[in-house]
Amino acid sequence: MSLSTQEAVRENKGAAAPQKYLLEVDSVRKEFPGVVALDDVNLRIRPGTVHALMGENGAGKSTLMKIIAGIYQPDRGEVRLSGKQVHMTTPLDALEQGVAMIHQELNLMPFMTIAENIWIRREPLTKLGFVDHKALRDNTKKLFDRLNINLDPETEVRDLSIANRQMVEIAKAISYESDVLIMDEPTSALTDREVEHLFQIIASLKAEGKGIVYITHKMDEVFEIADDVSVFRDGKYIGTDLASNLDSDQLIRMMVGREITQMFPKEEVPIGDVVLSVKDLCLDGVFENVNFDLRAGEILGVAGLVGSGRTNVAETIYGVTPATGGSISVFGETVEIKTPAEAMGHGMALLTEDRKDTGLFMMLDIQENMQIALLSQDHVKAGFVAESAVSKLCTEMSEALRVKTPGMNERIENLSGGNQQKVLIGRWLLTKPRILILDEPTRGIDVGAKAEIHKLITKLAGEGVAVLMISSEMPEVLGMSDRVMVMHEGHVTGILDRAEADQVSVMRLASN
Amino acid sequence: MANATDVAETNAPARKLPVEANIFLVLIGIAVFFEILGWIVKGDTFLFNPQRLLIMVLQVSIIGLLAIGVTQVIITGGIDLSSGSVLALSAMVAASFAQTSDYTRAVFPMFTDMPFLVPVLAGIAVGALAGFINGSLIAYTAIPPFIATLGMMVTARGLARYYTKGQPISLLSEEYMWLGSGTIPVIIFLMAAFIFHIALRFTRYGKFTYATGANVQAAKVSGINVGRHLIKVYTLAGLLAGLGGVVAAARAGSGQAGMGLAYELDAIAAAVIGGTSLAGGVGRITGTVIGTIILGTMMSGFTFLGIDAYIQDIVKGGIIVAAVVADQYRQRKRAKV
Numbered sequence: 001m002s003l004s005t006q007e008a009v010r011e012n013k014g015a016a017a018p019q020k021y022l023l024e025v026d027s028v029r030k031e032f033p034g035v036v037a038l039d040d041v042n043l044r045i046r047p048g049t050v051h052a053l054m055g056e057n058g059a060g061k062s063t064l065m066k067i068i069a070g071i072y073q074p075d076r077g078e079v080r081l082s083g084k085q086v087h088m089t090t091p092l093d094a095l096e097q098g099v100a101m102i103h104q105e106l107n108l109m110p111f112m113t114i115a116e117n118i119w120i121r122r123e124p125l126t127k128l129g130f131v132d133h134k135a136l137r138d139n140t141k142k143l144f145d146r147l148n149i150n151l152d153p154e155t156e157v158r159d160l161s162i163a164n165r166q167m168v169e170i171a172k173a174i175s176y177e178s179d180v181l182i183m184d185e186p187t188s189a190l191t192d193r194e195v196e197h198l199f200q201i202i203a204s205l206k207a208e209g210k211g212i213v214y215i216t217h218k219m220d221e222v223f224e225i226a227d228d229v230s231v232f233r234d235g236k237y238i239g240t241d242l243a244s245n246l247d248s249d250q251l252i253r254m255m256v257g258r259e260i261t262q263m264f265p266k267e268e269v270p271i272g273d274v275v276l277s278v279k280d281l282c283l284d285g286v287f288e289n290v291n292f293d294l295r296a297g298e299i300l301g302v303a304g305l306v307g308s309g310r311t312n313v314a315e316t317i318y319g320v321t322p323a324t325g326g327s328i329s330v331f332g333e334t335v336e337i338k339t340p341a342e343a344m345g346h347g348m349a350l351l352t353e354d355r356k357d358t359g360l361f362m363m364l365d366i367q368e369n370m371q372i373a374l375l376s377q378d379h380v381k382a383g384f385v386a387e388s389a390v391s392k393l394c395t396e397m398s399e400a401l402r403v404k405t406p407g408m409n410e411r412i413e414n415l416s417g418g419n420q421q422k423v424l425i426g427r428w429l430l431t432k433p434r435i436l437i438l439d440e441p442t443r444g445i446d447v448g449a450k451a452e453i454h455k456l457i458t459k460l461a462g463e464g465v466a467v468l469m470i471s472s473e474m475p476e477v478l479g480m481s482d483r484v485m486v487m488h489e490g491h492v493t494g495i496l497d498r499a500e501a502d503q504v505s506v507m508r509l510a511s512n
Numbered sequence: 513m514a515n516a517t518d519v520a521e522t523n524a525p526a527r528k529l530p531v532e533a534n535i536f537l538v539l540i541g542i543a544v545f546f547e548i549l550g551w552i553v554k555g556d557t558f559l560f561n562p563q564r565l566l567i568m569v570l571q572v573s574i575i576g577l578l579a580i581g582v583t584q585v586i587i588t589g590g591i592d593l594s595s596g597s598v599l600a601l602s603a604m605v606a607a608s609f610a611q612t613s614d615y616t617r618a619v620f621p622m623f624t625d626m627p628f629l630v631p632v633l634a635g636i637a638v639g640a641l642a643g644f645i646n647g648s649l650i651a652y653t654a655i656p657p658f659i660a661t662l663g664m665m666v667t668a669r670g671l672a673r674y675y676t677k678g679q680p681i682s683l684l685s686e687e688y689m690w691l692g693s694g695t696i697p698v699i700i701f702l703m704a705a706f707i708f709h710i711a712l713r714f715t716r717y718g719k720f721t722y723a724t725g726a727n728v729q730a731a732k733v734s735g736i737n738v739g740r741h742l743i744k745v746y747t748l749a750g751l752l753a754g755l756g757g758v759v760a761a762a763r764a765g766s767g768q769a770g771m772g773l774a775y776e777l778d779a780i781a782a783a784v785i786g787g788t789s790l791a792g793g794v795g796r797i798t799g800t801v802i803g804t805i806i807l808g809t810m811m812s813g814f815t816f817l818g819i820d821a822y823i824q825d826i827v828k829g830g831i832i833v834a835a836v837v838a839d840q841y842r843q844r845k846r847a848k849v
């Protein structure tokens with residue numbers, strides 16, 4: 001590509017050129033055992049801009065960001081901040097030199113308060129050297145006021161929803177007042193309202209002349225906030241352009257190197273009998289009187305803002321937090337579900353929202369992560385796991401889902417976020433559920449793979465699986481669902497048919 | 513250019529050896545160290561003495577049995593402090609059913625001259641019961657493993673003393689004492705190691721054990737009945753401690769309430785030296801066996817060199833700390849690569 005920012009890049013190569021970039025990455029290479037994560041990549045961040053970094057799952061985006069943030073060391077190449085070459089060997093180093101990062105996965109301490117989390121290792125001290133709790137609270141208040149965040153600094157993080165935890169992570173990163181701010185998929189856990197909020201924050205950071213690296217798989221976001229866009233594919237740098245020069249098809253082509261056919265391949269499939277019927281379901285203090293029927297072959301989308309209780313409803317049906325009232329029937333029979341094991345016994349599967357907390361076994365390998373739910377059902381004889389059969393199933397599944405990895409015995413920790421998500425989806429598909437509950441199924445999954453997963457969900461529905469799909473992505477909910485159930489503050493505010501569900505009608509019910 | 517040492521570090525061998533390989537090297541290192549010191553100090557070989565090699569493993573076989581149990585407990589993210597005391601209680605119970613009728617003051621005069629299996633099963637059952645209680649407390653009350661097993665540690669020791677008001681139980685049958693003779697304890701230890709190695713690697717029990725330790729929440733959501741599984745793991749750990757008690761009494765020719773004092777710590781040390789991570793989710797029986805033999809080698813080595821028992825403890829403490837530091841280092845390196 002011969003485009004303006006690239007020309008600017010070239011100009012800058014002249015020895016005496018004025019410093020134009022906050023951050024420059026030159027021919028950085030990084031290998032992991034069996035994988036070249038980055039192969040001579042470049043990046044230039046201009047001050048006062050948002051630079052979107054795009055690419056498929058496993059393209060190397062997070063790896064490069066971790067290098068810039070001092071977590072990994074590059075094998076080769078250099079990183080310059082404001083024209084000066086830097087060696088950052090720890091995240092602390094990077095923070096001191098003006099680079100802060102919001103990680104793809106949440107990293108807060110659940111048993112500490114919001115304020116303690118934000119100022120960790122920088123706590124204001126009293127004269128005697130104790131933590132000055134008042135200053136801690138005041139500083140947090142000030143920060144939150146500036147960012148328009150409405151949370152009590154004294155709340156313990158474990159009491160926050162995932163979206164609010166993400167907002168705390170964002171506030172924490174901003175509190176470092178760094179010049180370069182890296183955001184690795186900050187919106188994957190946010191609903192539209194918080195996304196809007198985040199964009200306002202980003203706009204004000206831009207106005208202050210900061211450079212923001214923004215990683216996302218959501219196209220609309222890119223065109224809304226990005227000034228520049230860089231694309232990586234398979235660890236290689238593909239190119240950089242102004243967002244205004246691109247459209248979404250061009251961008252997708254750059255990312256995947258091929259055309260993506262259809263984003264939400266909704267197919268009309270025969271809808272069967274009621275499979276799951278929920279009546280007046282309650283969980284004290286969280287949600288009340290939830291009623292719906294789910295039929296074989298149907299995809300019931302669940303929309304709502306953060307804190308509307310969507311995830312809680314899913315977890316209650318699945319027995320993670322047993323109901324305090326109401327009834328659930330499966331295939332016409334009233335059942336009492338007190339544990340996930342019982343739910344699985346009734347043919348259910350739940351893909352949870354927070355993959356790090358309730359999904360992944362970080363120390364274990366891909367196969368061990370994928371097979372675990374299957375093992376409570378089948379493929380065990382006299383206690384022994386039928387290793388070859390299971391391993392074959394897992395390998396096939398990970399090929400079908402295109403998990404990018406050097407092998408099935410790679411630790412899942414080493415996979416990119418989107419690929420971890422695919423493994424978890426595989427875990428549940430292997431159990432051949434009759435009722436599939438998906439909580440943010442495509443969180444962190446790239447456009448290409450997203451289309452694949454949507455196709456897969458559609459196919460399952462075609463085979464008569466009943467799907468309950470919670471999603472904060474409006475196009476996904478609207479595109480995939482036969483009906484959309486909308487929740488607001490623990491109540492179902494409406495169930496819309498496919499024909500009547502659109503952005504406006506859903507938002508109206510969601511915000512009530 | 514990136515700085516050279518970093519490059520060297522991150523480009524290190526593409527395929528990592530299993531953790532056991534490192535531990536095995538440590539074992540070899542320690543053995544060679546004593547061999548060299550042996551020649552310098554005593555002008556004698558340390559390693560090339562079959563008798564000593566046997567004793568090296570023999571004296572830690574019982575600790576090894578406990579270590580196999582505690583390894584599994586630690587993999588689930590727990591800890592078992594009760595194994596030494598449970599060993600003592602089991603030894604007492606087993607011994608009380610193994611006495612010969614020659615003895616006029618037997619604990620159970622009507623149960624003398626019992627077939628060999630009776631004391632063995634009694635000892636094992638007592639251990640399993642103690643483990644079952646540990647597991648149930650941990651699974652169904654909010655008591656953390658540290659506290660639950662600490663309670664059992666004190667209680668079981670108390671029961672062992674109370675059983676005969678502190679009197680040792682002696683004059684055991686020949687048949688029973690065979691279990692403690694010659695290489696039998698070593699064989700029992702290695703067989704138990706083999707069985708549980710297989711169990712951890714190839715059975716559902718093993719897969720669930722690792723999953724529980726790696727992420728309890730995810731394990732529950734994946735349909736594992738975590739409470740029931742923990743009970744299994746602690747019961748098996750108790751059973752192994754019971755077996756340890758049976759062998760200990762047979763080897764000593766008597767049951768004594770003070771047996772196995774502080775063995776739980778050696779067992780934990782063996783597991784940790786062998787690469788079991790106290791954070792849960794990681795560990796192997798092969799590592800634990802090597803860890804156990806490292807403890808044995810050190811004991812033999814110090815005795816061979818005539819080093820004072822107190823100094824032995826000081827060095828042992830250092831090695832345990834070093835093993836935990838190495839574990840931390842491995843974890844951090846894993847996180848950073």
Ligand SMILES: Nc1ncnc2c1ncn2[C@@H]1O[C@H](COP(=O)(O)OP(=O)(O)OP(=O)(O)O)[C@@H](O)[C@H]1O
Nearest residue numbers: 032037057058059060061062063414415416417418
């Ligand atoms: N610590 C590691 N050890 C081994 N391989 C790794 C490690 N970290 C990343 N990789 C590999 O490097 C590649 C790039 O991963 P990276 O996390 O940068 O992808 P990404 O572009 O952020 O993807 P996603 O959109 O899914 O988050 C992947 O193939 C991944 O498996």
Ligand SMILES: [Mg+2]
Nearest residue numbers: 062104416417
């Ligand atoms: Mg990533």
